[in-house]
Amino acid sequence: MVTKAQLGKLGLFDAKVPRYTSYPTAPHFAGGVSAAKYSQWISKISPGAQISLYVHVPFCRRLCWFCACRTQGTKSDAPIIAYLQTLKDELAMLARRLPEGVSLSRLHWGGGTPTLLSPAMMTDLAGAIRDVAPFAKGAEFSVEIDPNEIDGPRLDALAQAGMNRASIGVQDFDPEIQACIGRLQSYDITRDAVMEIRAREVPSLNADILYGLPHQTRARMTDSVQKLLSLNPDRVALYGYAHVPWMAKRQQLIPSDVLPTPQERLGLFETARKLFVWDHYAEIGIDHFATQSDSLSAAQREGRLRRNFQGYTDDPSEVLIGVGASSISRFPQGYAQNAAATGAHTAAIRGGRFSTARGHKFSAEDRLRSRLIEALMCDFRVDAREIRDRFHIGKRRLDDLLTGVSGAFPGLLEVSKDGLFIPPDARPLTRIIARHLDAYELDTAGHSSAI
Numbered sequence: 001m002v003t004k005a006q007l008g009k010l011g012l013f014d015a016k017v018p019r020y021t022s023y024p025t026a027p028h029f030a031g032g033v034s035a036a037k038y039s040q041w042i043s044k045i046s047p048g049a050q051i052s053l054y055v056h057v058p059f060c061r062r063l064c065w066f067c068a069c070r071t072q073g074t075k076s077d078a079p080i081i082a083y084l085q086t087l088k089d090e091l092a093m094l095a096r097r098l099p100e101g102v103s104l105s106r107l108h109w110g111g112g113t114p115t116l117l118s119p120a121m122m123t124d125l126a127g128a129i130r131d132v133a134p135f136a137k138g139a140e141f142s143v144e145i146d147p148n149e150i151d152g153p154r155l156d157a158l159a160q161a162g163m164n165r166a167s168i169g170v171q172d173f174d175p176e177i178q179a180c181i182g183r184l185q186s187y188d189i190t191r192d193a194v195m196e197i198r199a200r201e202v203p204s205l206n207a208d209i210l211y212g213l214p215h216q217t218r219a220r221m222t223d224s225v226q227k228l229l230s231l232n233p234d235r236v237a238l239y240g241y242a243h244v245p246w247m248a249k250r251q252q253l254i255p256s257d258v259l260p261t262p263q264e265r266l267g268l269f270e271t272a273r274k275l276f277v278w279d280h281y282a283e284i285g286i287d288h289f290a291t292q293s294d295s296l297s298a299a300q301r302e303g304r305l306r307r308n309f310q311g312y313t314d315d316p317s318e319v320l321i322g323v324g325a326s327s328i329s330r331f332p333q334g335y336a337q338n339a340a341a342t343g344a345h346t347a348a349i350r351g352g353r354f355s356t357a358r359g360h361k362f363s364a365e366d367r368l369r370s371r372l373i374e375a376l377m378c379d380f381r382v383d384a385r386e387i388r389d390r391f392h393i394g395k396r397r398l399d400d401l402l403t404g405v406s407g408a409f410p411g412l413l414e415v416s417k418d419g420l421f422i423p424p425d426a427r428p429l430t431r432i433i434a435r436h437l438d439a440y441e442l443d444t445a446g447h448s449s450a451i
C-alpha cells in the first residue's frame with residue numbers, strides 16, 4: 001500500500017510535469033521543420049493509407065476564465081468567415097499534395113468552439129474535407145461541442161456531415177464553482193444538448209469534466225459526477241484543472257486562495273474515479289473512463305490504446321494531419337506545427353504556402369523513448385519483448401533504461417525480464433515516472449501540477 005506521505009515524497013504534490021500527449025513535448029519543437037519539409041512528409045504518405053485529420057477552430061463566443069486553450073473571443077462573424085476560407089484553402093493545398101487513395105480513419109473538429117460555425121459553414125467545411133479524402137470504413141468523426149453554443153440546426157448539419165462522436169464540455173455542474181471559473185452552464189442546458197445529440201442518433205458521447213477547481217469539495221465532486229452519470233456518457237475525460245495564470249491571463253480572474261491544495265486534488269480525483277468505477281466504467285490510462293462496450297475499452301484490453309494530442313485514442317494511423325492555426329501534425333518522420341497566430345497562418349496560406357513554423361524531426365532515440373512513455377501512459381507497463389523487437393535494441397540497453405526508472409522509485413515499481421509495471425496504487429505518479437524516460441530538459445513553468 002503506497003501512502004499519501006510516500007506519494008508526496010516522490011513529488012506528487014509539488015512536481016510540474018508534462019501530460020505527454022507528444023514526445024518530445026511541444027515546448028521542445030524548434031524552427032528546424034519548414035513548410036517544405038512538411039510538404040515532403042505529406043508526399044511520403046503511402047498511397048491508399050488511412051490517416052487522421054484534426055481541424056482547429058480557434059474562436060469562442062464567450063471566453064471562460066478557467067480555459068487554457070488557444071482561442072480568441074469574437075462577437076462578429078467576420079473573422080470566422082475569413083478563417084473558414086483559410087481552412088478551405090489549406091485543405092485544397094493538402095489535397096493537391098496527398099498521394100492517391102488516402103482515406104480518413106479519424107476526423108476531429110476541435111478548438112476553441114467549432115460549434116460556433118453556422119450550419120451552412122459546417123456543411124461547407126465538411127464538403128471541403130470530403131474533397132481532401134473520403135472517410136475510411138468505420139471512420140470516426142468527432143466534434144467538440146459547447147452545450148451553450150449549439151442548437152438543432154447546427155446539430156442537424158453535423159449529423160448530416162457524418163459526426164458519430166459528440167464531445168461536450170461540462171467542467172462542473174455546481175453553480176458557485178461555475179461562477180468562479182467564468183463558465184455558467186446549467187444542468188438543464190447540458191441535459192438538453194445531450195438529448196438533442198441523441199435524438200440525431202449520434203452513437204457516442206464524450207464529456208470533459210475537471211477536478212481541482214476553486215471551491216470544489218469531495219461532496220460537490222460527488223454531486224457533479226452523479227449528475228454526469230445520469231446522462232450516460234460513453235466516455236469521460238477527467239482532467240486536472242491546470243492553473244497557469246502567467247500563461248493563460250484570463251485565469252487571473254480566478255482567486256488562487258480558493259483552489260484546492262494538491263493533497264485535496266488527489267482526494268477529488270479519487271472520489272470521481274471511484275464513482276466511475278462503481279458505475280462499471282473502465283479506467284483508461286491516467287484520466288479517462290469508458291463504458292465496457294466502448295471501443296476505447298476494447299483497445300485497452302487488447303493493448304491497442306494510443307496517446308495523441310486529444311488524449312487517448314484507438315486510432316491506428318501513423319499520420320495525423322492538423323489544419324488551422326497552431327495545429328500540430330504527426331508523421332513517422334516527426335512533428336510539424338502551424339503558425340500559432342491566426343494572422344500569420346492566414347498570411348502564409350493566402351501566399352500559397354503552408355504556415356509550418358516549428359516542429360521536431362525524430363531521432364532513433366526519440367522513437368524509442370516516445371514509445372516507452374506512451375506505453376506507461378496507456379498501459380502502465382513496458383513490455384520488454386515488444387520494445388526489443390520493434391526497436392532492435394539489446395537486452396542490456398533496455399534493462400539499463402528500465403532500472404534507471406525503477407531506481408528512482410525504490411520498492412514501488414515491478415521490474416522483471418518481461419519489462420516494467422506500475423502497480424495500481426502508484427499510478428498517480430505515472431507522469432512523474434514517465435518523466436524519467438524523457439531525455440529533454442524540462443521547463444517547469446510550462447507544465448501543470450503532477451496531480
Ligand SMILES: C[S@@+](CC[C@H](N)C(=O)[O-])C[C@H]1O[C@@H](n2cnc3c(N)ncnc32)[C@H](O)[C@@H]1O
Nearest residue numbers: 067068111112113144145146169208239241242
Ligand atoms: C477546447 S475545450 C472544449 C470545447 C468547447 N469549447 C467547450 O468549452 O465546451 C477542450 C477542453 O479542455 C479542457 N480545459 C480547458 N482549459 C483547461 C485547464 N485550464 N485545465 C484543464 N483542462 C482544461 C476543458 O475540459 C475543455 O472541455
Ligand code: SF4
Nearest residue numbers: 060063064067069112
Ligand atoms: S472552455 Fe471552450 S468555450 Fe470556454 S474559452 Fe475554452 S474553448 Fe472557449
